[in-house]
Amino acid sequence: MNKRGIALIICYIVIAVLTILGAAFFMGSVSESNVASRYLDSTRAFWLAEAGVSQALVQMEANDWKPVNIPLTSLSHGQYSVEIVDASTIWSHGFVPSQISNRAERIIELSIPYYGGVLFVVGDITINGTSYSIDGNVIYAGEANPPIIPAPDNITGTVTYDPSITQLDQLKFDELRELSKAQGNYHDADNLSGPFPDSFWYAPGVPNVVFLEGPLTLKGNDSVHGFFVVGGETIYDTTIAGNVSVDGCIYAQGDFTVKGGGGALNVTGGIWVGGNATLSGGITLEYEASYMTGVQNLGMSNTRPKILWKEAHNLY
């Protein structure tokens, strides 16, 4: 038998085996290096987003803690930008290498829960009965009776328990008092029962600031509008009885009590309570972002509000 042709075949086999081995190693190392570079891109995008956060915090401090936009800015290996999502939330994006053709994007969310809730209570929340409905976020620092975590069906929105909150954010009360006087909405201690404005807005974008030098009592068929500052730095209670409708926001450092007993309270806006909140009877609370933005745009925050940092869903 003539075996001289076997050398060629063996050569082919050896070459094929070596090629397969080489290709496998090559592909392995390419995919390893892709994984590594993707991780690098993602980490860079994260720190670019952090750069956006730092810049946003500096600008917000100079801007009375209102949310800010930062246009697309190039830095080092990529770009970042900050966008306002709503009255209480901004998103900082980090892109590598650029927004248009990004290989990696990371998003950090900063939220100011202070303006993002329909009910913000430093003390306890007591809810009597089940004929209530709350459409918006609830933040409280005391005890809830009955427990509202996890949120019952009556609450549409998130419920946050944060005992680190010890008081309401202290606003620039003197400036609010002056603004209220200028708008003709100031009420001294002898003149607490109104009349109150008939619209939330004093001018486009500017709410009516109703400053009361005493407790707020609403009863009967009261229907009030505006941003109510009850007592300013002094602690006064707010009491509501009867069918009352509030089209706006209430800032009260004292207790907030709804008496119930056949009456109903409808709020469109948001309520800050420095003391305890007791809600009885038919209560409907609905968050209104445009009102909260209006209040926030007054620029009356005196101290840095609590800002929550959160990494939003990232694509990689």
Place this chain on the structure above:
Amino acid sequence: MKGLTLLEVLVAFLIFTLIIGGIYGALNIAKINYDTNLVSLNLQRQVRQGMSQLVREIRQAYLISITDKDLNRNSITFNRPGEDNITYSLIAGQLRRSPGGQVIANDIAGLYFAPLSFNSSANEYIPLQKITLVASKTVHSRLLTFSLIEQVRVRNQ
């Protein structure tokens, strides 16, 4: 053709045994190396994966409390925006997250959360959370260990 003598057969057998023994030894060493490397890679993967998730979630944490059981400090509980009472702990060699009891990493031998240090002049906690995660496994009676230490700046503290 003549047959082989007994001596020739014995010598051939001896040579054959030596060659086979050599090959077996070499293959055995290769196998031990292979197993060791595989386990070692797996340990690194477990620790990196666990650490990556710990870092990501603890960055967002507030109201952190570290369980001081036997000074091991191998359990941490905190809130983050959107979820309360998250616990990471070391249970039966696994890094687990509750609620849910989800297993984040296996073969974990050590988990340690240093308490936040207190800056008495500024009267506040320094928001740096140190995390140590150790994985170990015995392979071919050899103990392999891999550990990572990370320091996370806690954004919401």
